[in-house]
Every structure is written in C-alpha cells, then in structure tokens.
Amino acid sequence: MKGLTKQDKDAIRDALMAYCENFPSRNRASESLQGVSAAVVSQILNTKYESISDDMFSRIAAQIGFSFEHWTICESENFRLATYVLADAQMYKNVTWMVGDAGCGKTTAAIEFRRTHRNVFYILCSEDMKRSDFVREIAKQVGAPTDSTSNLRDMLDYALGMIGFLQNPLLIFDEGDKLTDCVLNYFISIYNRLEGRAGIVFMSTDYIKRRVDNGLRYNKKGYKEINSRIGRKFFDLNATSRNDVYAICQANGLTGEAEIRRVLKDAETSDNDLRRVKRVIHAQKRRAEQQKGGAE
Known part of the structure; x- marks a missing residue:
C-alpha cells in the first residue's frame, strides 16, 4: 500500500485544525476522537509528523470526515433546504x-x-x-x-x-x-x-x-x-430532481452530454438516489479516462 506523502499529511492536518476549531480547546477535540490522544493531535497540528504513523493519520481522517476523494458538493434544492433547517x-x-x-x-x-x-x-x-x-x-x-x-x-x-x-x-x-x-x-x-x-x-x-x-x-x-x-x-425534504442530478454531474467534471445522459438514465431507475448517482458519475469519469488513454 502506498504511504501518505507530506502533502497528504498536510491536508489531513488542515482538516484536523478546522475540526478542532469546533471545540473550546484542542484537548476537548482529542476527547471526541477514538484512540487519538491530545499529544498526537498537538504533534500533527504543529507539523511534527515523524513519530505519527500513516495508520494514525488515516484513523484521524476517517473520524473527522476527511477524504482524498475529489468530489464537489453541489447545492441542490434539498441541500439548501437542509442547510436552512440546520442554520435556523x-x-x-x-x-x-x-x-x-x-x-x-x-x-x-x-x-x-x-x-x-x-x-x-x-x-x-x-x-x-x-x-x-x-x-x-x-x-x-x-x-x-x-x-x-x-x-x-x-x-x-x-x-x-x-x-x-x-x-x-x-x-x-x-x-x-x-x-x-x-x-x-x-x-x-x-x-x-x-x-x-x-x-x-x-x-x-x-x-x-x-x-x-x-x-x-x-x-x-x-x-x-x-x-x-x-x-x-x-x-x-423534496424528492431529488433530474435538474439536481444534472447539476451534480457538471459540478464534478462530467460535461459530455452522452455521459450525463447515461447518469440521468441510471438515476431514474434508482429514484435519483444520490449515493447511486455519485457511484455512476465516478464510473463514467473512469470510462472517459480509459478511452482517452486508449486513444493516446
């Protein structure tokens, strides 16, 4: 398995720093993480990675909701409604x-x-x-x-x-x-x-x-x-619309009309379930990359 690069660790550190800001102190933040001590949190935030294993970085990333996956959140109607309810x-x-x-x-x-x-x-x-x-x-x-x-x-x-x-x-x-x-x-x-x-x-x-x-x-x-x-x-909340699925495709780099139509067609069979939509978008992007690589 490929190890984490310093850039990867820096990205996790930045996410951890943002996570800690949600708590009165870093100690409180570390209390909320399973199997992570306050000392480890402090070392990572101070960019002292030498004694911190990749497994610990991965454990922290999973608990604070960080992912290396490149996925852009699209503000669909339901996203805006849910955000309104939470903010209110x-x-x-x-x-x-x-x-x-x-x-x-x-x-x-x-x-x-x-x-x-x-x-x-x-x-x-x-x-x-x-x-x-x-x-x-x-x-x-x-x-x-x-x-x-x-x-x-x-x-x-x-x-x-x-x-x-x-x-x-x-x-x-x-x-x-x-x-x-x-x-x-x-x-x-x-x-x-x-x-x-x-x-x-x-x-x-x-x-x-x-x-x-x-x-x-x-x-x-x-x-x-x-x-x-x-x-x-x-x-x-409302049912996810076809327009929402279309916007999510475009926000995540799927711009070809043929690829988007495939996603829309698949989404219709699953009641526009956004988990399914995300999976199909990734599949279409991989397919496009493979076709591009084959052409080269």
Missing part, C-alpha cells in the same frame, strides 16, 4: 425532525454544516445502540469524559452542561428513526435540559412518521412528549 435550529435554538428519502443528501448537508460552523455536533444513530452507547457518543462528540466507570446520568449531565455553555450549539442526530424506544426517550431529557440553550435536529426517512403515529395511537410511553417537542410536525 442553531440560530434560534429550535428543535426539528427533518425527513427525506434515503440518498436525498441529508447526511451530506449535515456533515458539511458541521464542517463549516462552530459548536455543531453530529451523532450517527444505529438500531443496535444501547442507552450507554448513545450517551457515550454524545459525550465523545462534545469532548466530555467517557470513562467506562462513570455513571451514565452523570456523564450525560456533564456533556449537556458543556453544551449549554457554548454559543449557539447544535446537536444533529442522523438516522434517529433507528433508535429503540428506550434510547429515543432520552431525547425528552436532553430537550428538557437544553430547551432555549441549544438547537436539536433529528434526521431520518419517513418511517419515523408511521412510528410516531403508531406510538400516539397506542399511547406508547414518551411519544406524546416527543411529538410535542418537535412541534407536532416533521420538516419534509
């Missing part, structure tokens, strides 16, 4: 549940918003998350201690206390519909502690609508409180 929640400390199809660009918008704004914390939820996992992930993201011996309640209180002291903090919970009921109910406590002090945005597919409807219909524990705290309404 951060500025006015609102609580919103944003709903959109899989592959419509929710996660991309959220990660880009975190990259470009201070005091934004992104938590990716999963169906196998236990309450302890959920609390530790929140604590880790805000740079709070996550000692395994700590009481969960104390850990959550400490993390929320840190968030409450920040200027315009925002918590983003991606794929929130995957959380089990007992974990999702933690949202009530989080809201109660941070109401008027932080913005909270959940994101998911529209499956959450049916789940909340069923929870309300059968009077399941916590669902009335959750429904009230999100304003009794979901914010719906």
Whole structure:
C-alpha cells in the first residue's frame, strides 16, 4: 500500500485544525476522537509528523470526515433546504425532525454544516445502540469524559452542561428513526435540559412518521412528549430532481452530454438516489479516462 506523502499529511492536518476549531480547546477535540490522544493531535497540528504513523493519520481522517476523494458538493434544492433547517435550529435554538428519502443528501448537508460552523455536533444513530452507547457518543462528540466507570446520568449531565455553555450549539442526530424506544426517550431529557440553550435536529426517512403515529395511537410511553417537542410536525425534504442530478454531474467534471445522459438514465431507475448517482458519475469519469488513454 502506498504511504501518505507530506502533502497528504498536510491536508489531513488542515482538516484536523478546522475540526478542532469546533471545540473550546484542542484537548476537548482529542476527547471526541477514538484512540487519538491530545499529544498526537498537538504533534500533527504543529507539523511534527515523524513519530505519527500513516495508520494514525488515516484513523484521524476517517473520524473527522476527511477524504482524498475529489468530489464537489453541489447545492441542490434539498441541500439548501437542509442547510436552512440546520442554520435556523442553531440560530434560534429550535428543535426539528427533518425527513427525506434515503440518498436525498441529508447526511451530506449535515456533515458539511458541521464542517463549516462552530459548536455543531453530529451523532450517527444505529438500531443496535444501547442507552450507554448513545450517551457515550454524545459525550465523545462534545469532548466530555467517557470513562467506562462513570455513571451514565452523570456523564450525560456533564456533556449537556458543556453544551449549554457554548454559543449557539447544535446537536444533529442522523438516522434517529433507528433508535429503540428506550434510547429515543432520552431525547425528552436532553430537550428538557437544553430547551432555549441549544438547537436539536433529528434526521431520518419517513418511517419515523408511521412510528410516531403508531406510538400516539397506542399511547406508547414518551411519544406524546416527543411529538410535542418537535412541534407536532416533521420538516419534509423534496424528492431529488433530474435538474439536481444534472447539476451534480457538471459540478464534478462530467460535461459530455452522452455521459450525463447515461447518469440521468441510471438515476431514474434508482429514484435519483444520490449515493447511486455519485457511484455512476465516478464510473463514467473512469470510462472517459480509459478511452482517452486508449486513444493516446
């Protein structure tokens, strides 16, 4: 495997520096990274790479969302809508549940918003998350201690206390519909502690609508409180349009009409899923490069 060049390491360092600016201190930033000490962060930021392995650089890059892949984010309609929701929640400390199809660009918008704004914390939820996992992930993201011996309640209180002291903090919970009921109910406590002090945005597919409807219909524990705290309404993103796909192709260097038509045709068969669109654009670019190389 080819090792990282100094230019590669400098690029990761720049991304790490931007990541650290989202925290009150570099120590807090290092707390949010799994298996990365404050000393390592300090050495990288000071361009002292000698004792830092390529594996450590790669580990940091993966956790801060850095990639060497050349991909240009195109501000589609959904990207602008999602960014508006996130900015509104951060500025006015609102609580919103944003709903959109899989592959419509929710996660991309959220990660880009975190990259470009201070005091934004992104938590990716999963169906196998236990309450302890959920609390530790929140604590880790805000740079709070996550000692395994700590009481969960104390850990959550400490993390929320840190968030409450920040200027315009925002918590983003991606794929929130995957959380089990007992974990999702933690949202009530989080809201109660941070109401008027932080913005909270959940994101998911529209499956959450049916789940909340069923929870309300059968009077399941916590669902009335959750429904009230999100304003009794979901914010719906639009379906990705053909024009969005066309613009993404052009933004990422695919300008030939024949290649773009292939992408558009493929996208139609997958409901314009942007993950699929990205894959097909890369395939078309590789195909064009191979044809160019063969011609030479």
